Amino acid sequence: MENIKFEIEMKDGKIMRGELYPEVAPITVQNFVDLIQRNFYDGLIFHRVIPGFMIQGGGVDETMTPRETAAIKGEFKSNGVDNPLLHTRGVLSMARTMVKDSASSQFFIMHEDAPHLDGDYAAFGKITEGLDVVDEIANVSRDLRDCPHTPVVIKTMRLI
Numbered sequence: 031m032e033n034i035k036f037e038i039e040m041k042d043g044k045i046m047r048g049e050l051y052p053e054v055a056p057i058t059v060q061n062f063v064d065l066i067q068r069n070f071y072d073g074l075i076f077h078r079v080i081p082g083f084m085i086q087g088g089g090v091d092e093t094m095t096p097r098e099t100a101a102i103k104g105e106f107k108s109n110g111v112d113n114p115l116l117h118t119r120g121v122l123s124m125a126r127t128m129v130k131d132s133a134s135s136q137f138f139i140m141h142e143d144a145p146h147l148d149g150d151y152a153a154f155g156k157i158t159e160g161l162d163v164v165d166e167i168a169n170v171s172r173d174l175r176d177c178p179h180t181p182v183v184i185k186t187m188r189l190i
Contacts, residue, residue: 046160
């Protein structure tokens with residue numbers, strides 16, 4: 031399987047590019063691709079930002095209104111799936127609740143390595159260009175819930 035390339039264009043015009051690994055997490059990658067093709071992520075925000083850890087988005091808009099979609103199987107070791115992709119800087123992974131098969135659209139990008147997530151979250155891609163944008167987002171001013179004071183908006187995501 032070939033890696034799938036994608037691009038995240040932020041409302042401020044900044045760009046992150048990456049690749050998805052269908053051989054590592056085929057269900058997760060297909061779900062992410064389907065959501066991109068439906069323009070699901072357009073206008074959503076990075077609503078949880080923790081410097082030195084990760085930036086999370088893909089679930090709510092600027093007014094914190096949820097945009098929901100169906101949950102998928104969690105593709106990670108503690109859920110019976112061999113997924114060797116580690117949670118290192120730039121890696122994309124799926125956010126979820128305590129329920130292992132609860133991931134749907136919310137994803138996070140690793141700001142720094144977090145080996146304690148390995149085997150418990152479905153890593154499925156990596157940012158290959160634009161880690162400086164990840165750094166900028168990780169360092170925005172935020173409230174006590176790690177939510178940016180000024181919305182960090184995804185203008186659009188596309189396959190490239």
